[in-house]
Amino acid sequence: MVGENMKPKIKIAEARTPDGGDMALYQHDRDFVIQVNGEDLMHSRQHESELELARLGCRHLAGCRSPCILIGGLGMGYTLRQALDMLGPRAKVVVAELLDAVVQWNREFLWALNDRPLDSDRVELETGDIVRIISRADRLFDAILLDVDNGPHALTDSGNRRIYSREGIQACRRALGEKGCLAVWSAEPSKKFEQLLMRCGLHARRFRVPAYKGSKSQSRFIWVAAEDEKILPPGGGEPIPPFFK
Numbered sequence: 001m002v003g004e005n006m007k008p009k010i011k012i013a014e015a016r017t018p019d020g021g022d023m024a025l026y027q028h029d030r031d032f033v034i035q036v037n038g039e040d041l042m043h044s045r046q047h048e049s050e051l052e053l054a055r056l057g058c059r060h061l062a063g064c065r066s067p068c069i070l071i072g073g074l075g076m077g078y079t080l081r082q083a084l085d086m087l088g089p090r091a092k093v094v095v096a097e098l099l100d101a102v103v104q105w106n107r108e109f110l111w112a113l114n115d116r117p118l119d120s121d122r123v124e125l126e127t128g129d130i131v132r133i134i135s136r137a138d139r140l141f142d143a144i145l146l147d148v149d150n151g152p153h154a155l156t157d158s159g160n161r162r163i164y165s166r167e168g169i170q171a172c173r174r175a176l177g178e179k180g181c182l183a184v185w186s187a188e189p190s191k192k193f194e195q196l197l198m199r200c201g202l203h204a205r206r207f208r209v210p211a212y213k214g215s216k217s218q219s220r221f222i223w224v225a226a227e228d229e230k231i232l233p234p235g236g237g238e239p240i241p242p243f244f245k
Helices: 048-061 078-086 100-108 130-135 158-164 166-175 191-199
Strands: 009-016 022-028 031-036 039-043 068-072 092-097 123-127 141-146 176-186 203-210 219-226
Touching (some): 009 100, 048 219, 068 078, 068 130, 078 092, 092 100, 100 123, 158 166, 166 176, 176 191, 191 203, 191 219
Parallel strands (some): 092 123, 141 176
Antiparallel strands (some): 009 022, 176 219
């Protein structure tokens, strides 16, 4: 019998990023990997931080009858699945995804990872520039969960950096309700970004989370920010306040 490590890694789909990069979906036994220009962007085994993004970003919504949240970046559907499991039957979850290929791959190849979350009648899918989508909203969302590209250090599309700029964070703040919060996933730490959150008038906490369950060596980072400090989840690190001249 052929062992798991002997099974080939097969390219099952490919597409171009808006910047003209090569994006490909690979399957290795029951695992899936999305690569951009030969670098791993996401792996189905390393999804614990995507679950934590929803747990941290939606924690304040426990007991809320009909919350409305926005998920920026579909990925492999883990954050969406976790949010649906946490929120009630009257919730509305808007998913914004820039790349049509990622949506297609979720429907065609990745659906079994998370029990077809895009088929839920609580989900509304929007494709296109997330800054434009957020800019249309006015105090609409109870939570915005951002897992766009590789975090503030964009990998697949330079245009994604806009959502992590002052313009993007201010747009998020305007799109959130009074008791809403913003949760941001990142592959790397960034003091510059967390200080930007505070310069935009938000209270913030930084959480270091495992890339996959039980991992002590591979970490990801999640910032949770809000106008109302009381709704932030407990724990995490306190970002260093920026120096205001």
